[in-house]
Amino acid sequence: MLSASLVLLATLFAGMASAAESSSYPLGQRSIFSDRATAERLKPVGSVCVEGEECGSQVAAAEGSGEPRSGEEVYNTGCAACHASGAAGAPKLGDTAAWAPRIDKGIETLVKHAYEGFNAMPAKGMCSNCSEDEIHAAVEYIVDHSK
Numbered sequence: 001m002l003s004a005s006l007v008l009l010a011t012l013f014a015g016m017a018s019a020a021e022s023s024s025y026p027l028g029q030r031s032i033f034s035d036r037a038t039a040e041r042l043k044p045v046g047s048v049c050v051e052g053e054e055c056g057s058q059v060a061a062a063e064g065s066g067e068p069r070s071g072e073e074v075y076n077t078g079c080a081a082c083h084a085s086g087a088a089g090a091p092k093l094g095d096t097a098a099w100a101p102r103i104d105k106g107i108e109t110l111v112k113h114a115y116e117g118f119n120a121m122p123a124k125g126m127c128s129n130c131s132e133d134e135i136h137a138a139v140e141y142i143v144d145h146s147k
């Protein structure tokens with residue numbers, strides 16, 4: 001009687017142990033698979049925005065209507081932060097004395113400097129989704145209001 005129940009117990013334990021073992025494998029595997037699946041799911045999202053500027057221009061292309069913004073719009077959103085207040089030593093809009101020697105360099109040079117950056121003037125005025133035409137329009141807007 002006693003030995004019979006011992007055998008029964010042993011069988012039970014063995015059964016539990018193997019049940020635990022066999023259930024721990026698929027679990028372990030599943031977590032590996034789900035990690036991989038998560039990485040796969042995240043990959044396309046991550047790779048879209050990894051390259052800073054490109055990400056910005058993709059966003060711009062997606063949301064933009066294709067219509068270039070006017071010089072005034074670009075100035076107000078991208079340039080006024082510095083050129084209205086004179087922050088960082090920026091020549092202020094309407095400050096004819098500050099702009100006269102710059103205007104003498106010619107509009108093409110000013111556009112190039114605004115687009116590529118010039119000393120403390122950041123490239124494109126940090127407007128990463130501004131096109132060269134939009135920067136050109138913004139420079140013309142500034143120049144027109146500063147002479």
Ligand code: HEC
Pocket residue numbers: 074075078079080081082083087088089090091102105109110111113114118119120121122124125126127130135138139142
């Ligand atoms: C973070 C501040 C900042 C922003 C934003 C900014 N600028 Fe400037 N900008 C400057 C500073 C500072 C200078 C003076 C650089 C110098 O002469 O050393 C300058 C100079 C310029 C000049 C004269 C360049 C020359 O050759 O003399 C132009 C043109 C200009 N900015 C256009 C723009 C336009 C257009 C925008 C917006 C798209 C813009 N800036 C946004 C700071 C800024």
